[in-house]
Amino acid sequence: MRDRIQAGLERSFRKHRIVFWHDPEARFREEFDAITIPGVTKTEVANNEFMLKHRLIREAPRDNFLVYRPGAIPPDPENWLLDLEMGHGVFLADRGALLLMELGLPPRFSDLVEAHAKFFEAKARVDRLKGMIEETDNAARIRIKMIAVCAGTPAALDAVLEALLAELARDEDKLIGLIARSGLEAHLWEKVRALYGYEEKAPSVTGLAQALFWGTYLMELDEPSALTQEALVLMGRWRHDTRHRDAFVTLSDRYADALAIRSDLPARPLDRLARMAQFEAIDQQVLRALIRGVLDRDLPHERVEEAVRERRGSLWWAEYADLYEAVRFASDLQRRVADVPIPPMTMRTGFDAYAGGWFQIDQTYRKFVLHAGRTLHRDLVAELGERVENLYSNGFLMPLNDAWQRAIDADPTWRIDQVVGQRRFYDQHVAPIRNKGAKVIVIISDALRFEIGEELLRRIRAVDRFEARLEPMLGSLPSYTQLGMGALLPNRDLRIAAEGSGVLVDGESATGTENRAKVLARRKEAGATTAVQAEAVARMDKEEIRALIRDHDVVYLYQNLIDAAGDKTASEGQVFEAAERAIQDLEQLIRRLAGNNANNLIVTADHGFIYQNRPIHEGDYSPAEVRGEKITHRDRRFVLGTGLEETPGLTRFSSRAAGLEGETEILIPRSIGRLRLSGSGSRFVHGGAALQEVVVPVLLINKRRTSDVEPVEVEPILTASRLITTGQHPVRLYQTLPVTEKRRPIRLRIGLYGPDGAVLSNLEEREFGETSEDPRRRETTVRLILAKAAEAYNDKDVRLVLTRIGDGPERPYRTETFRLKRSVSGDFDL
Numbered sequence: 001m002r003d004r005i006q007a008g009l010e011r012s013f014r015k016h017r018i019v020f021w022h023d024p025e026a027r028f029r030e031e032f033d034a035i036t037i038p039g040v041t042k043t044e045v046a047n048n049e050f051m052l053k054h055r056l057i058r059e060a061p062r063d064n065f066l067v068y069r070p071g072a073i074p075p076d077p078e079n080w081l082l083d084l085e086m087g088h089g090v091f092l093a094d095r096g097a098l099l100l101m102e103l104g105l106p107p108r109f110s111d112l113v114e115a116h117a118k119f120f121e122a123k124a125r126v127d128r129l130k131g132m133i134e135e136t137d138n139a140a141r142i143r144i145k146m147i148a149v150c151a152g153t154p155a156a157l158d159a160v161l162e163a164l165l166a167e168l169a170r171d172e173d174k175l176i177g178l179i180a181r182s183g184l185e186a187h188l189w190e191k192v193r194a195l196y197g198y199e200e201k202a203p204s205v206t207g208l209a210q211a212l213f214w215g216t217y218l219m220e221l222d223e224p225s226a227l228t229q230e231a232l233v234l235m236g237r238w239r240h241d242t243r244h245r246d247a248f249v250t251l252s253d254r255y256a257d258a259l260a261i262r263s264d265l266p267a268r269p270l271d272r273l274a275r276m277a278q279f280e281a282i283d284q285q286v287l288r289a290l291i292r293g294v295l296d297r298d299l300p301h302e303r304v305e306e307a308v309r310e311r312r313g314s315l316w317w318a319e320y321a322d323l324y325e326a327v328r329f330a331s332d333l334q335r336r337v338a339d340v341p342i343p344p345m346t347m348r349t350g351f352d353a354y355a356g357g358w359f360q361i362d363q364t365y366r367k368f369v370l371h372a373g374r375t376l377h378r379d380l381v382a383e384l385g386e387r388v389e390n391l392y393s394n395g396f397l398m399p400l401n402d403a404w405q406r407a408i409d410a411d412p413t414w415r416i417d418q419v420v421g422q423r424r425f426y427d428q429h430v431a432p433i434r435n436k437g438a439k440v441i442v443i444i445s446d447a448l449r450f451e452i453g454e455e456l457l458r459r460i461r462a463v464d465r466f467e468a469r470l471e472p473m474l475g476s477l478p479s480y481t482q483l484g485m486g487a488l489l490p491n492r493d494l495r496i497a498a499e500g501s502g503v504l505v506d507g508e509s510a511t512g513t514e515n516r517a518k519v520l521a522r523r524k525e526a527g528a529t530t531a532v533q534a535e536a537v538a539r540m541d542k543e544e545i546r547a548l549i550r551d552h553d554v555v556y557l558y559q560n561l562i563d564a565a566g567d568k569t570a571s572e573g574q575v576f577e578a579a580e581r582a583i584q585d586l587e588q589l590i591r592r593l594a595g596n597n598a599n600n601l602i603v604t605a606d607h608g609f610i611y612q613n614r615p616i617h618e619g620d621y622s623p624a625e626v627r628g629e630k631i632t633h634r635d636r637r638f639v640l641g642t643g644l645e646e647t648p649g650l651t652r653f654s655s656r657a658a659g660l661e662g663e664t665e666i667l668i669p670r671s672i673g674r675l676r677l678s679g680s681g682s683r684f685v686h687g688g689a690a691l692q693e694v695v696v697p698v699l700l701i702n703k704r705r706t707s708d709v710e711p712v713e714v715e716p717i718l719t720a721s722r723l724i725t726t727g728q729h730p731v732r733l734y735q736t737l738p739v740t741e742k743r744r745p746i747r748l749r750i751g752l753y754g755p756d757g758a759v760l761s762n763l764e765e766r767e768f769g770e771t772s773e774d775p776r777r778r779e780t781t782v783r784l785i786l787a788k789a790a791e792a793y794n795d796k797d798v799r800l801v802l803t804r805i806g807d808g809p810e811r812p813y814r815t816e817t818f819r820l821k822r823s824v825s826g827d828f829d830l
Contacts, residue, residue: 002031008101009066009091013040016089018056018065020081026070037066045069049080056084103130105142112139116146119182125149143187150178157191158234161208162244168205169247176205195788197228213255213278220276221268229727233787236762239277239315240749249280249315256281271303274310283316287323287377291384294331302777304331313765322375329368330384336361337395347407347416354691355450355472358400362692363451365392369613370576389614397612401671401690408651408689414477414658421659422476422696423487423494425604426523429698430490433600434526434553440600441555441593443534444488445582446481446563447686449608453697456583456603460590460701461741464709468701475607475694477658478638478666480687481563484606484696486510489556490523495655495662501633501640513558520556527553534559534589545596559586566609566684575611575684594703603699609686610637610672610693616682622673624649632664636674637687639667649673651689711746712739714768714814716800717779722818724752724798727786729761731800735768735778745769747806748813750782752790753799760790760798760820765805786820794822 005028012019021032032042043065045052056065067081076082091101096113099120100106113120120126125146132145132155145155152175153159167175179185189203198211215227216235225231239248256262256279265273265285273289276282290307293299308324311317317324340358368388372381415421420428433440448456450472460468476487486494486503493506502511506522509515517531530548534557537545548555565571565578590601612620626634629643639650644665646652653666668688669675686693717732731750739745746768752761761784770778790798798820804813 002034004098004102005031006035006037008098009035009037011101011104012089012091013037013064017063018067018084018088019091020085020088021066021068021091022073023068023070024072029070032068035066040064040066042066042068045081053081053084099126102126103133105133109139109142112142116143116183119146119150119184140187143184144191146182147179147184147188150182150184151175157195158237160188161192161234162238162241164205165209165238165251166244166247168209169250173205195228196231196234197226198231199226209251210255210258213252214259217261217276217278221272229785230788232785233762235278236764237759240763240765245315252279270307274307277314280316280319283311283314283320286311287320287327287380290327290331291380294327294334295383295387297334299331301331301335304328309767309769312767320375320377322371323377323381326368326371326375326381327384329364329371330388333361333364333368333388333391336364337391340396342399342403345403345407347411348419350404350407350691351416351419351472351474351695354400354695358691359451359454359695361392361396362449363455366451366576366579366611370580373576389612393612397610397692398672404691405651405671405689412657414474414653416474419472419474420698421474422484423491423659425473425488425698426490429602429700430526430554438600439549439553439598440602441549441557441598442488443557443559443586443589443601443603444485445559445561445586445603445605447566447607447609448562448582448603448605448697449692450695450697452562452579452583453603453605453699456586457699458741459583459587460699462709462744463587463591464707465704466594466701467704467708468699471698471700473604473696473698475696476660477653477689477694478640478668478687479607479689479693480635480638481606482511485516488604488606489516489519490526493661495660496640496664498662498664499632516556520554529554529556531556531558533557534585538585538589542596545592549593549596549598557589561585562609566611567681569679569681572681572684573613575609590701594701599703601701603697603701605696607686608693608696609684610688610690611684613683616674620672620674621676622649622669624669624673624675626650626667626675628665634675634677635687636677636680636682636685637669637693639675640664709742709744711744712737712768714746714748714802716802716814716816718816722816724786724818724820725822729784729786731782731784733766733768733780733782734775735770738773738778739769739771746804746813749803749805749810750784751801752784752786752818753801754789754793755797755799758789760787760793761785762787790820793820796820
């Protein structure tokens with residue numbers, strides 16, 4: 001106690017020359033006698049008022065005095081020292097007065113200290129409150145700060161409520177218990193009632209939480225709610241606050257059940273639900289509606305895209321991302337198949353049409369199967385999966401290759417005018433670079449079919465300072481690994497071995513990396529050459545990679561992820577996952593090589609493949625009988641031998657017709673037919689002449705010196721007046737150009753702020769990644785709801801702030817100034 005009195009007196013002397021210590025019961029005589037304050041003279045009132053007053057004013061007008069007055073204080077008319085007491089400081093040593101003095105509060109706040117005595121029992125709470133109090137605070141404001149101290153938050157009601165709701169999610173009540181013991185609970189609920197509209201006879205954190213989830217749910221559906229618009233602002237901030245996001249999710253699940261949200265959702269419109277974010281059940285209902293809309297063919301693909309884009313901001317996006325993507329790709333596939341009638345074709349028109357766009361259906365199918373396989377909610381996508389399989393197989397894959405087969409039948413040789421054949425790859429793409437004295441690295445990814453190569457192209461183009469182009473190449477026939485790998489080497493004589501399926505290049509075996517390195521080395525004009533597995537390069541350090549590039553003029557690198565997965569029955573179902581890994585590994589490999597002075601890179605493949613995810617039906621197998629004088633190799637999609645018969649269901653090629661040397665003959669099942677073969681997979685196949693097998697990608701990649709990647713630009717569409725006159729302000733935002741490989745999407749947080757940085761509205765997040773050329777599809781509207789805090793800024797300038805998020809540290813993107821001009825200050829949505 002003595003220390004607190006000493007500290008209180010010292011604070012008083014920092015403001016006053018004379019301090020009067022009133023001690024009506026003379027309880028603190030010992031403390032007065034013991035206290036020593038440097039530079040302060042102690043004196044006492046003892047029927048000496050006149051003499052004392054003369055001393056204080058006349059004799060020592062500059063000295064500091066502590067005047068101790070024990071006993072009752074005389075009435076004002078009889079108090080000779082009243083004028084001095086009023087002009088200087090009066091010190092009271094009771095606990096309440098000491099607390100007021102410590103807090104820097106005048107005596108009029110004594111009732112507050114007395115009413116909340118429990119709060120002031122802890123020195124830590126007093127110390128924290130002391131640091132928060134401002135001179136302009138009234139009792140109501142101080143109580144809010146006391147509540148904030150109890151909750152361990154800044155002095156803002158929304159922060160207090162977030163802390164209380166987080167505690168509720170943990171099934172604890174320590175904070176609200178302390179608030180209640182401190183006599184502050186009634187004040188808390190009165191503030192909550194006034195600001196958010198929550199009112200009950202016995203208010204509680206549980207009741208508030210339920211009211212917030214249900215009330216804002218109704219409000220976003222434009223239905224009556226007892227809550228104010230401020231509740232929407234609170235829910236938005238709570239949802240976006242990463243510190244309390246887990247609590248939001250926990251309570252959301254709890255009240256979704258308590259409020260029977262799942263039974264209410266089916267009657268709600270999809271467009272409205274897609275923008276709501278209170279419950280995980282909303283994601284589930286949106287997905288059901290999207291799936292049903294796709295199955296019923298009454299939901300345009302643009303609406304599916306828009307709904308999926310809206311859901312990216314959901315707290316449950318990670319849980320349902322694969323399912324959303326599966327639905328999006330299913331919708332896209334349905335649209336694309338409907339838009340691509342298969343016309344009669346020649347080999348040239350069929351090849352060009354496939355490389356010009358039809359491949360996107362294969363790509364869309366792959367993406368659907370990939371995401372549908374990853375989702376944990378496969379029951380939701382099962383019916384859609386059947387639709388996709390039927391559409392892809394019966395609406396595209398089979399009719400396309402039936403038409404392509406007729407084009408093959410009309411042409412006796414395996415060649416297309418003005419299309420590079422695979423065995424000319426080296427002369428067409430590698431030799432010209434070497435002729436200029438430059439180095440080149442060729443990366444061959446086994447079974448990297450054209451559509452996968454196109455995705456890799458977009459990934460590479462999206463990398464800063466990288467330029468790439470994609471050219472289609474006609475793969476070798478049959479479309480199997482040994483022949484494709486041999487054809488990509490420099491060759492004058494390319495033939496299939498007389499026994500088995502091996503391939504000879506200029507008389508040398510081209511099977512295996514070591515043999516391919518020998519074939520490369522024989523081409524003297526190529527310079528120093530080598531062949532290496534891509535896995536080995538991935539394990540190299542920086543110096544080893546630089547040495548590889550420095551010491552060689554032509555490097556062939558081989559990746560085997562897709563074919564390795566697809567060729568085994570046990571793993572063929574994972575072939576699209578393998579394709580994703582192949583793309584990622586290739587991108588990383590290309591970045592590393594280019595970062596170590598590799599300027600010319602080419603990515604290609606030995607062949608493509610056909611893949612159907614569901615089990616192959618009996619009717620999909622070719623009924624053809626394989627007959628011939630000598631069969632040297634038999635596979636699902638091709639047969640090698642001599643004296644082979646062209647029976648129904650098979651197409652026969654001589655080596656010469658296939659563009660090869662030698663006497664080996666080739667049989668190919670027509671269209672996408674498969675031959676029966678025990679012990680091998682049947683869903684993933686290659687070796688035949690289907691477009692998916694023989695249209696091979698060639699990616700030509702160069703590193704630029706200057707940056708060429710930028711984010712899309714987003715501009716607010718502003719009115720001339722720049723006035724905000726209502727409690728809800730719609731903000732129209734326009735993505736100026738579509739997203740491309742070199743123009744990346746961005747994610748923005750949008751909100752209104754005061755000039756001092758105070759948040760004045762809800763905060764909304766949006767992703768701007770529209771690829772459409774249609775300007776209308778690149779425009780979006782965000783609804784900002786003014787918070788109660790905006791009242792203080794009426795008739796002042798406020799800022800619309802767009803903040804870039806999601807790709808590194810948050811940073812300002814754009815700021816626009818508006819005038820907040822509400823007709824009636826009290827009209828703010830409380």
